[in-house]
Amino acid sequence: MTTVNDLDCINLTKRFAETLAVDDVTFSVPRGSFFSILGPSGCGKTTIMRMIAGFLDPTSGDIQIKGHSVLETPPNRRPVNMVFQHLALFPMMNIEENIGYGLRRQGLKKREIEAKVGDALERIGLPGIGKRQVDQLSGGQKQRVAIARCMVLEPDVLLLDEPLGALDLKLREHMKVELKSLQAAFDTTFVYITHDQSEALVMSDQVAVMNAGRFEQLDTASNLYYAPKTPFVAGFVGDSNRWEGLVESVDGRAISVRTSTGLSLRGVSQVPLAKGDMAQIFLRPEAIRIARAAAGVAGQDNSAVGTVENVLFNGANSRVLLAVPTGGTIDVALPQSGEFADLSRGNTLHIGWGAAQSLCFGVA
Template identity: 70%
Template sequence: MAPDLECVDLVKKFGDTTAVDNVSFSVPPGSFFSILGPSGCGKTTIMRMIAGFLDPTSGDIRIKGNSVLNTPPNKRPVNMVFQHLALFPMMTIAENIGYGLRRKKMPQAQIARKVDEALDRIGLPGIGRRKVNELSGGQKQRVAIARCMVLEPDVLLLDEPLGALDLKLREHMKVELKALQAAFDTTFVYITHDQSEALVMSDQIAVMNAGRFEQVGNGQDLYYRPDTPFVAGFIGDANRWTGRIERAEGKALQLRTSTGLAIRATATDALAEGDIAELFVRPEAIRLAGNSGDLGDFENRLQGTVTSILFNGAASRVLVQDEAGETLEVTLPQSGEFSSLQRGDRVHIGWGAAQASCFKGAA
């Protein structure tokens, strides 16, 4: 079975600037695929090429195995939800959802049936006569998706659709969007700069940087097994050091930082003695202890002083300054001996060499 969407060697240049640099990927039928990256990385350019609003400089775009390069936007089997939704305030909800069907000259009775079915599927039955300004932000999101889905696209493109919502509603809509995607059983291609959105909703995520895909994988692959320093630093939180490899025995390494800290790690890239490297350790991989003996067999052990406690429920963190003056972020247990931890307390911290990702760095 052909992928619902396939981009092959996609390039887009604006004058001397390359916005998309030889990107290839495929999206299986019925999946939720996200393109995640910082502003200006090229993700919106890819979306606009898929929709037909921009022509690629080179490469191909295929939907269900068929190239759409010469197909105008209104003839492509895709639809798009924009960040600001673009609902028509002068129309009722039913008129908004049925707008594309009326443009296709569908009989009114059939339009009414399809609109009612769409409202049922988005969990808003019976609101067809209401106006857009009577809806909450989350309801407007669902109506915008319903307006696209009644046209039965092969692929639905979503361009940062949660960006204009407040934090509480964004958290709620992550779950809603995933449920809607499953209910419609349609391929969603979602672009965002918010890693939490991508991690929660996506079957596969492409991390994009400077026009290229750094890594494509599921959330666990990207978080626990990053392929590049950019992915390790962009996905989730991480303590980060740069230093020189002073010992390399197979994949077992020791890195010396500029402040003199020696860190044992496991190689991710091919590294040799003398190489400059970047090393990343997740805050939750670091154990906090009252004394060194409680750190088990961890190869890396430090003493430090608590400089700040960042309470945030289950994800609360402690900032610990080591003896060399570097600050580490450590996940704080919510109970037990550290529930009364205070700024200025002396603590021991440690982590295993296998929990540190180490990459070759720029000289």
């Protein structure tokens, strides 16, 4: 039996005059999944979403929902709905009226609208607030009402265009969990675009990292973080130390690189490299072992000694910046044990890490 996806974008391309905004992008979103497109501003992610919604026509390619092309279907007749960054709730309407607006436009009877709105309020965890005005809600409550207003129309696909961008940091963190729960409660396919990697990684079943109109990698959050396939993904997803240097030796995928600052590093090549090639190396701060004496990092493939340049305290995500004579500044994650809580500028530390943690790519 053939499985039909909720959304298929096939060789999707969009050109604005001389600008190629979306370049031959193909992807599928299975039913009931949370799919995110992650990328910097101007990479083309919003253009893809606007084509799916029907606000833009593709230059070429096809968009299919449940196996049927929607290219000739106007936006108001496509089985999709969209939540924008600015939620656009109607201030002159109460919550029930806001959520039921689309249902009234469809001509449903009052009793049926009331039942659907009541069910939606239960699902978003806000029963009994239907008579309140929009300005009586918190930012998170408004977010949930905006989603409910879309979901009562029972779209096959819900499009979310950076919906958390206008919220403060604390509320954004809370709404990441809320959105994932809402998606499960409504059992609807979510297609989410964002430039915030933490939003995409926390919530998504699959994430497409986009750059300059193309997908660099479409994968699980875990694979994007631990097994990036391109230098762009390695540098964009998560934090990394990065060096460039000359490949001095190659043994299968194991390579040695001499950086431009004179640091000798052993790593693992993610692409074919040969002696004499220029390489770039990415290393996660949390992959580095830290010690007060050389014995604490003995046996590591790579090691260095440095001077504390700065300590960046951020609870469990605290970092220390080490000035290494032959390697510039290295960003190192501090252990959560608190044993380095007394670090201060000028302290000497030893660091080490395995070759497998040094991900090596070629330099274009």
